[in-house]
Amino acid sequence: MMNTSSPYVIETQDLNVFYGDFHAVKNVQLRIEKHKITALIGPSGCGKSTVLRCFNRMNDFIPTARIQGRVLFHGKNIYDPDVDPVQVRRRIGMVFQKPNPFPKSIYDNVAWGAKINGFRGDLDQLVEESLRRAALWDEVKDKLDANGYSLSGGQQQRLCIARALAVKPEVILMDEPTSALDPIASLRIEELMVQLAEEYTIIVVTHNMQQAARVSDYTAFFTVDEHRTGYLEEFGPTPEIFTTPKSRITEDYITGRFG
Amino acid sequence: MMSDFPEGQELEQFIKRRRQKGLIWRSLFLLATTLGVLVLMVLLLTILNKTLGYVAVRYRMEPDELVVALYRTIMLDASQTQTLANPADLTRGLAADPDGVGIMARADFEATGQGLRVVPITDLSLQGVVVVVSEANTWLTDLTSLELMRLFTIATTWSELRPEWPQRPIHRWLPPASSPALHAFIAQVYGEDPRTQPTEALVAMLAMHLSPGAMRQIMAEKPLSARTHEDFYQLLVDRVMEPTILETWSFSESILNRKAIQARVAAMPDARLEFRRWITWDFITSPQSSRPEFAGVRTAILGSLWVVFITLLFAIPVGIGAAIYLEEYGSGGWLDQLIESNINNLAGVPSIIYGMLGLAVFVRALEPLTSGSLFGLVDPATSNGRTVLSAGLTLGLLILPLIIINAREAIRAVPQAFREASLGLGATQWQTIWSHVLPNALPGILTGSILAISRAFGETAPLVVVGASTAIFLDPHGPFSKFTVLPIQIYQWTSRPQAAFQNLAAAAIIVLLALLLVMNGLAVYLRHKYRRTY
Ligand SMILES: Nc1ncnc2c1ncn2[C@@H]1O[C@H](COP(=O)(O)OP(=O)(O)OP(=O)(O)O)[C@@H](O)[C@H]1O
Numbered sequence: 110m111m112n113t114s115s116p117y118v119i120e121t122q123d124l125n126v127f128y129g130d131f132h133a134v135k136n137v138q139l140r141i142e143k144h145k146i147t148a149l150i151g152p153s154g155c156g157k158s159t160v161l162r163c164f165n166r167m168n169d170f171i172p173t174a175r176i177q178g179r180v181l182f183h184g185k186n187i188y189d190p191d192v193d194p195v196q197v198r199r200r201i202g203m204v205f206q207k208p209n210p211f212p213k214s215i216y217d218n219v220a221w222g223a224k225i226n227g228f229r230g231d232l233d234q235l236v237e238e239s240l241r242r243a244a245l246w247d248e249v250k251d252k253l254d255a256n257g258y259s260l261s262g263g264q265q266q267r268l269c270i271a272r273a274l275a276v277k278p279e280v281i282l283m284d285e286p287t288s289a290l291d292p293i294a295s296l297r298i299e300e301l302m303v304q305l306a307e308e309y310t311i312i313v314v315t316h317n318m319q320q321a322a323r324v325s326d327y328t329a330f331f332t333v334d335e336h337r338t339g340y341l342e343e344f345g346p347t348p349e350i351f352t353t354p355k356s357r358i359t360e361d362y363i364t365g366r367f368g
Numbered sequence: 369m370m371s372d373f374p375e376g377q378e379l380e381q382f383i384k385r386r387r388q389k390g391l392i393w394r395s396l397f398l399l400a401t402t403l404g405v406l407v408l409m410v411l412l413l414t415i416l417n418k419t420l421g422y423v424a425v426r427y428r429m430e431p432d433e434l435v436v437a438l439y440r441t442i443m444l445d446a447s448q449t450q451t452l453a454n455p456a457d458l459t460r461g462l463a464a465d466p467d468g469v470g471i472m473a474r475a476d477f478e479a480t481g482q483g484l485r486v487v488p489i490t491d492l493s494l495q496g497v498v499v500v501v502s503e504a505n506t507w508l509t510d511l512t513s514l515e516l517m518r519l520f521t522i523a524t525t526w527s528e529l530r531p532e533w534p535q536r537p538i539h540r541w542l543p544p545a546s547s548p549a550l551h552a553f554i555a556q557v558y559g560e561d562p563r564t565q566p567t568e569a570l571v572a573m574l575a576m577h578l579s580p581g582a583m584r585q586i587m588a589e590k591p592l593s594a595r596t597h598e599d600f601y602q603l604l605v606d607r608v609m610e611p612t613i614l615e616t617w618s619f620s621e622s623i624l625n626r627k628a629i630q631a632r633v634a635a636m637p638d639a640r641l642e643f644r645r646w647i648t649w650d651f652i653t654s655p656q657s658s659r660p661e662f663a664g665v666r667t668a669i670l671g672s673l674w675v676v677f678i679t680l681l682f683a684i685p686v687g688i689g690a691a692i693y694l695e696e697y698g699s700g701g702w703l704d705q706l707i708e709s710n711i712n713n714l715a716g717v718p719s720i721i722y723g724m725l726g727l728a729v730f731v732r733a734l735e736p737l738t739s740g741s742l743f744g745l746v747d748p749a750t751s752n753g754r755t756v757l758s759a760g761l762t763l764g765l766l767i768l769p770l771i772i773i774n775a776r777e778a779i780r781a782v783p784q785a786f787r788e789a790s791l792g793l794g795a796t797q798w799q800t801i802w803s804h805v806l807p808n809a810l811p812g813i814l815t816g817s818i819l820a821i822s823r824a825f826g827e828t829a830p831l832v833v834v835g836a837s838t839a840i841f842l843d844p845h846g847p848f849s850k851f852t853v854l855p856i857q858i859y860q861w862t863s864r865p866q867a868a869f870q871n872l873a874a875a876a877i878i879v880l881l882a883l884l885l886v887m888n889g890l891a892v893y894l895r896h897k898y899r900r901t902y
């Protein structure tokens with residue numbers, strides 16, 4: 110499934126998502142560049158999470174969800190029948206809005222994904238490396254046996270990031286990773302995202318305009334039409350979207366004049 | 369400006385009214401709770417009341433008579449022993465014999481005892497009877513009770529008791545076998561409860577009162593050397609003492625009408641009044657018996673354990689498996705919905721219906737399987753499908769819906785976020801279930817299962833239909849055994865006319881309640897131990 114001929118890591122073509130009869134998102138064309146941070150922004154209910162979850166087939170678990178169009182990962186449609194979603198998720202990791210460590214030790218939280226994916230190397234080293242990359246190592250190195258839930262909210266979220274990093278994905282999807290955190294913790298996660306972008310491709314959903322402006326290279330602005338169906342209104346390099354948006358709607362939203 | 373909401377005085381009154389309403393409800397709930405607890409207490413006390421109290425017992429051979437008879441024989445058979453019916457004769461003979469020692473009623477000693485003196489016993493104060501020696505005796509100034517025991521049985525010379533005493537034979541002077549003085553002496557020196565006697569004494573008592581043929585038969589069943597003290601005591605009770613309970617009284621009656629009961633028992637020929645505790649270790653470990661004096665609940669407890677074990681083996685894996693399927697794999701299609709609504713309905717089916725199902729399916733249709741004949745394992749005492757296996761499977765069906773519903777609830781309570789996190793790491797669905805869903809659902813599943821199992825423990829009606837035996841004296845020893853269970857045993861005892869069986873039933877109820885309490889306690893413990901950390 111590796112096809113490096115495409116310059117983009119992920120590309121959607123005419124992506125439409127339905128929940129039962131409800132047309133949630135229509136005609137999304139997005140191109141995600143390697144080792145860049147792409148932010149998905151837009152009003153609540155416009156389908157950002159829906160689109161994000163399409164990238165690693167997390168929508169498979171919603172019985173009513175139905176997908177049309179293509180999501181190319183290195184040029185290969187991940188919705189082709191011959192693609193195993195387990196493999197997709199192994200390469201495209203996810204960090205959720207609410208920190209959700211497993212109710213296990215910190216060590217096991219990080220190690221578990223590697224174990225089930227058949228990791229053969231030095232597990233201790235992998236755990237340390239992943240925690241270091243998630244900028245959590247110094248805080249937890251003395252209590253790796255402690256339950257993941259004994260950490261603060263911000264630490265939990267970094268633990269979840271470390272957990273995602275431990276299986277060595279190419280892409281990390283983040284759905285409002287800082288919305289449950291205080292500003293300081295949020296800033297730390299933002300710093301972390303910028304560092305991680307050197308090695309990973311990151312797609313992040315956020316409601317925080319400053320955050321999108323600060324960390325992302327590209328910004329995709331979604332909004333809804335009169336049927337409440339979400340669509341991609343504008344997509345481009347972040348500075349352009351924030352300073353010279355082409356669309357009136359984008360400009361209104363970004364400047365805070367949106368409904 | 370006029371507000372649309374009440375203000376000031378009106379507001380205060382309004383809040384007060386709302387508070388009052390809350391208070392009324394609160395009192396009502398408190399009342400309901402108190403009422404419930406009260407009713408439960410009354411129930412429990414009524415049962416406990418019957419597990420303690422006076423009984424009127426008639427023995428074929430009274431326990432103290434058993435002990436006295438043994439030592440009387442030993443004492444009278446000892447060397448250099450003579451019995452004299454007339455105290456005056458005894459006094460005269462003993463006074464002239466410095467090597468003699470005698471036993472006399474204290475009253476007789478006071479009336480005729482010239483030339484004799486009383487030997488004080490250092491660690492025992494004898495009532496109504498004295499140990500006497502001739503005033504010519506120079507060494508016997510005191511005795512310990514241990515020395516006293518030997519003095520009238522196995523000792524032959526004085527020096528055997530204390531080296532400094534003369535090396536001359538002991539001459540024993542006793543009142544006749546039937547005298548109350550001898551009886552009183554034995555009862556005080558050697559005791560009167562067979563239970564406290566050494567094992568050799570118990571064997572001797574058995575040998576004394578049973579025919580040689582009966583003794584041989586006992587030895588053939590199990591060699592004497594392999595038997596314990598408790599065994600011998602039990603044999604004595606069963607074969608020699610043979611108590612019959614004539615009448616029983618509850619604890620409250622025993623306390624309140626003590627005088628009347630005593631008078632009543634005194635008027636019964638040969639009856640003795642004893643205070644009896646019905647829940648004893650003997651009661652728990654004795655097999656079922658048709659005589660209330662000996663009946664125990666071991667057979668029923670083992671039956672219950674066996675049946676519930678089969679139930680558990682069947683219902684827990686199947687129930688949890690079904691719950692996992694419905695919650696994690698089921699697509700919610702029409703078939704799943706049909707199964708689901710069926711399960712919910714099955715949980716409400718009266719248990720007797722399950723009994724009929726069990727009778728038709730396990731006892732009749734699957735007889736070769738449930739009787740064990742398919743495996744060539746037929747229990748000689750059973751020749752049909754009315755076995756532990758049939759009962760266990762029937763109860764398994766009965767609690768299956770409960771287990772499924774409970775396990776589903778527990779599985780559903782595992783946060784979706786764990787599943788998403790796991791799947792997002794590239795785990796398969798089974799890995800997700802095994803590593804995250806089940807461990808987090810386990811406390812809930814276990815609690816539900818234990819509660820379902822305790823329901824099975826108390827279930828009676830379906831087992832009556834499936835054919836629990838009402839009178840069974842053999843312990844069940846496998847899935848193909850005939851069986852009875854505790855609730856059925858209780859039911860059977862309550863329906864017997866003899867009063868003692870009512871007490872047994874009460875005791876068995878307490879045993880059943882205790883077992884249920886242990887299980888519920890286990891459920892609470894597990895729930896607490898594995899309470900959520902997230
Ligand atoms: N499981 C679902 N079943 C049915 N409809 C859903 C489901 N999930 C989302 N939707 C609908 O799809 C639309 C898009 O939802 P989505 O969660 O993608 O929005 P969002 O942009 O992430 O919003 P927010 O910023 O509030 O998170 C909404 O109208 C929502 O009601």
Ligand SMILES: [Mg+2]
Nearest residue numbers: 157158159284
């Ligand atoms: Mg969202």
